[in-house]
Amino acid sequence: MGRVLVLGYGVVTYIVVLAVFTYFAGFVADVLVPKAIDDGTVGPWPRALTIDLALIAGFALQHSVMARPWFKRLWTVFVPESAERSTYVLLASLQLALTMWAWRPLPTPIWQLGDGLVAGIVQCLAASGWGLVLVSTFAVDHFHLFGLRQVVDHWLGRPPHEPEFRVRGPYRLVRHPIMLGFLIAFWAAPTMSVGHLVFALAMTLYVLVALELEERDLRAQHGAHYDGYKSQIPRLNPFARR
Numbered sequence: 001m002g003r004v005l006v007l008g009y010g011v012v013t014y015i016v017v018l019a020v021f022t023y024f025a026g027f028v029a030d031v032l033v034p035k036a037i038d039d040g041t042v043g044p045w046p047r048a049l050t051i052d053l054a055l056i057a058g059f060a061l062q063h064s065v066m067a068r069p070w071f072k073r074l075w076t077v078f079v080p081e082s083a084e085r086s087t088y089v090l091l092a093s094l095q096l097a098l099t100m101w102a103w104r105p106l107p108t109p110i111w112q113l114g115d116g117l118v119a120g121i122v123q124c125l126a127a128s129g130w131g132l133v134l135v136s137t138f139a140v141d142h143f144h145l146f147g148l149r150q151v152v153d154h155w156l157g158r159p160p161h162e163p164e165f166r167v168r169g170p171y172r173l174v175r176h177p178i179m180l181g182f183l184i185a186f187w188a189a190p191t192m193s194v195g196h197l198v199f200a201l202a203m204t205l206y207v208l209v210a211l212e213l214e215e216r217d218l219r220a221q222h223g224a225h226y227d228g229y230k231s232q233i234p235r236l237n238p239f240a241r242r
């Protein structure tokens with residue numbers, strides 16, 4: 001692919017990813033989007049549950065497989081190295097968009113905090129979860145994570161930028177602040193419906209499995225350095241004993 005074409009692809013992908021992520025925040029929090037997690041036609045619950053679980057399983061499978069180094073080695077035979085990360089995040093975002101579009105509501109409430117102070121505090125907590133996700137992407141390397149750095153390096157004819165292992169900002173408190181931010185945002189809901197609960201439970205399970213796989217790769221990449229980091233910094237709970 002030509003350099004300008006790869007650059008354009010990376011920039012368009014970055015915009016798509018930001019748009020899907022922003023919609024995703026609205027979808028989970030049930031604010032400012034036309035179709036949120038509890039919206040849509042309510043059908044028979046076994047059908048809705050099966051569809052929702054299948055959507056999350058598809059999302060989890062795609063993310064887990066495509067993020068592995070062996071998969072990267074395999075598909076960079078077809079996808080240019082410089083556009084690999086952009087393609088990964090684009091496909092992951094499209095899968096997320098599909099999950100939101102096809103999601104079936106199960107709106108029976110489990111808890112409802114109304115409009116009072118407690119609901120406001122929970123909403124602030126959810127917003128802080130999304131904030132933590134965003135800040136943490138910058139602490140690790142936002143533009144590399146979303147493939148933009150790779151396409152710009154390629155465009156400028158620079159050698160590919162090797163991702164560095166970073167221990168700064170939220171990565172000093174927990175090893176996985178991005179995932180912690182997502183978990184906070186998924187669970188801190190002023191209204192928790194059955195559908196939202198299914199979503200939060202299934203995503204939590206997926207995150208726990210994904211972190212195991214990611215840590216195996218990080219251990220293989222960084223060896224004893226990662227072991228040292230792991231022994232000092234808790235996985236997800238900043239209050240856990242070191």
Ligand SMILES: C[S@@+](CC[C@H](N)C(=O)[O-])C[C@H]1O[C@@H](n2cnc3c(N)ncnc32)[C@H](O)[C@@H]1O
Pocket residue numbers: 136140145163164165166167171175176177178179180214218
């Ligand atoms: C979506 S990010 C999630 C990172 C981390 N699990 C979290 O929740 O904050 C996944 C990428 O971040 C990379 N990564 C994880 N921890 C890192 C660190 N401390 N420094 C640099 N890269 C890291 C992984 O290798 C992987 O490519």
